[in-house]
Amino acid sequence: MxxxxxxxxxxxxxxxxxxxxxxxxxxxxxxxxxxxxxxxxxxxxxxxxxxxxxxxxxxxxxxxxxxxxxxxxxxxxxxxxxxxxxxxxxxxxxxxxxxxxxxxxxxxIDSSAEHFEWISIGDHGDSSEAMDVSDGIISDSAAQMVTISGDISYADGEQSAWDDWFNYQQDSMTSIPWVTAVGNHENEPGYGFVPYEHRFDSDGQIESEIFWYSRDVPGVHMVFMSTEHDYEPGSTQYAWLEQDLSSVNRDVTPFVIVYGHKPMYSSNSYHGSEVELRDALEELYVAKGVDLVIAGHDHFYERTWPVSAETVQDEGKGERFARGIAPIHLVIGMAGRSAYEELDEPQPEWSAYRENSTYGWTRMVYDGDVREISFTHYRIDGTIGDEFILQEAPLGSGSDDGFLGVPGFGASLPILAMFGAAIRRLR
Ligand SMILES: [Fe+2]
Ligand SMILES: [Fe+2]
Missing domain, CATH: 2.60.40.380 (Purple acid phosphatase-like, N-terminal)
Incomplete structure (x- = not known):
């Protein structure tokens, strides 16, 4: 306010x-x-x-x-x-x-709506690939929000780069909110976080603390945290995270997604997993039932299995996962800045899928009828890199089984009700 x-x-x-x-x-x-x-x-x-x-x-x-x-x-x-x-x-x-x-x-945004679509990116900048990503977002008339997991304009002290960046995104940013977490490139030489603060929230007028805050959208409680400020237990940010994650009403928002910049899990050789971050916060995220952590910093795409302490907790069923087991971590730092191509070998067990020389964005659709989120990772050439579904119901008890062998049929309650009515008529 x-x-x-x-x-x-x-x-x-x-x-x-x-x-x-x-x-x-x-x-x-x-x-x-x-x-x-x-x-x-x-x-x-x-x-x-x-x-x-x-x-x-x-x-x-x-x-x-x-x-x-x-x-x-x-x-x-x-x-x-x-x-x-x-x-x-x-x-x-x-x-x-x-x-x-x-x-x-x-x-x-009507947080009580049954349907919500949004786009997440990380590590953007102003390269031709970044502009392809921007053009994809701008032309997406169904998207209702964009999130950025840090490393936004790469101004790095050259303030006109921010001016150009905002002007390029204006067609989208005037019609849907872009909501951001800070990356290391928002901490600029000679300026610190001052440009970020002034351009996204004039001196903390929207948020008392603009580096960590949360927003509710249909189906999802979104947390935006800073990997660039103190997050250790005992810090102000840790206390805030603990309090915020404890206050989620899962009836209203069944899913919790944490957006931050540096990844707890990354098998890219350029930066790799931010181990101090994992040591400080993973236990809290697991205890509070965080469903998904969306990071950047390593310029590639990677999705983990539901994981805790580097140990895979679940491998889902096909492309379907149930929430409430352990967080899935995404690194989506390939919105245009550059591609970090060298990967750790062999691929760690916790890494479910990775892609290291493409650019693109991740698009999510929340469907309140079945209380699930569909994730699609799009490359700028229009092809799909990765897809998965996160559902509220445990696997094996709901829409994942399908009905009569038809995937998704069991989730379709209106059809099921008609079917039930037909059976009753037959009796
Ligand atoms: Fe970056
Ligand atoms: Fe970064």
């Missing part, structure tokens, strides 16, 4: 005013939605070359922006759209210094 400037300053955060030397165009650019933890409130952030005040106009209402700068020659603006109804489309535009953007629209 947008809190008054005075409040932000009380938190020890100072919003830097923009210098009078910023006299360029006040045409809004780099416009992007920022999802809050309240479905009735959506924030929007944009940038202008010139210093100005701004506002957002939506559904016949207007709200002023907070305007601020950091050590880069652009002015930033963040404003809140409030009183929104989940599931109902909102049309909006943003303005600064009398210049307005075109109109955009988005639909606030």
């Amino acid at each position: 947008l809190v008054p400037l005075a409040h932000a300053q009380n938190l020890g955060e100072t919003i830097q005013e923009c210098p009078g030397t910023l006299t360029g165009s006040t045409q809004p650019q780099q416009i992007h939605l920022q999802m809050t933890d309240d479905a009735s409130v959506m924030n929007v952030i944009w940038a202008t070359e010139g210093r100005s005040t701004g506002e957002v106009e939506w559904n016949g209402q207007t709200s002023p922006s907070t305007d601020y700068c950091y050590n880069h020659d652009m002015a930033f603006h963040m404003a809140s759209m409030t009183g929104l109804t989940p599931g109902e489309e909102v049309t909006y535009r943003v303005g600064s210094g009398g210049d307005w953007s075109e109109e955009f629209s988005f639909t606030p």
Whole structure:
């Protein structure tokens, strides 16, 4: 939620005013939605070359922006759209210094919906492959959200790289929220995390602590954590993770996915498994029933079996897995930056599938009727690299068996009910 400037300053955060030397165009650019933890409130952030005040106009209402700068020659603006109804489309535009953007629209996520589709990427950047991934996302009109498991623009101190990155994604970021975890490349030489903070959440106005937070979407409690800050037991982040993972209502969100940057499990030779991370957090994730951990950092794709302490806990049935046994870990750091091709040999037992010279994104579909998530890993050439399904029901007791040998038939309750009715009629 947008809190008054005075409040932000009380938190020890100072919003830097923009210098009078910023006299360029006040045409809004780099416009992007920022999802809050309240479905009735959506924030929007944009940038202008010139210093100005701004506002957002939506559904016949207007709200002023907070305007601020950091050590880069652009002015930033963040404003809140409030009183929104989940599931109902909102049309909006943003303005600064009398210049307005075109109109955009988005639909606030209704966490009680029975269907949700989203895309996850990691290690993006601005290569031609990264742009192919972006184009795939932008053209995906059914996706309702994008997550990034860190290493976002690879600006690495060159702030105009962020400007270009946001402008390239604007077509998607103005209509669906992109929700991010920080990677090591968000900790920039000479800037630290300041650019990330200012471009995704002006000084902690959306989150009191923007490096770890959670969001509920249909079927899934999503945790965004930082592998780039202290996560050891006893740390603030660990305490937060423990509290957040303990508070999940599985009736509402049967699945828990943790997004972070460095992987607990990776058989890529470039970085490999982040063992300190595994030592610090794996036990907690297993104890709290985390279903999936989605990381990046190693620029390849890998999926583990449900695993704990490097020991495979389950091998599922075909491409189907039941939640509640142990987390499956994905490394999806191949959204464009580069490909780390050298793999550890032999392939560790916990590694179920890996792919080391392709680029792409992972797409998830939650189906509330059968309470399962389908995962598909798409390559930029349009082929599919990996597919699996995570279901709430134990294997052997539900949709996985099929019915009368028809896969998925047992899950189809309306059909089953018709079948039951037919049997009753026959009696
Ligand atoms: Fe990376
Ligand atoms: Fe990284």
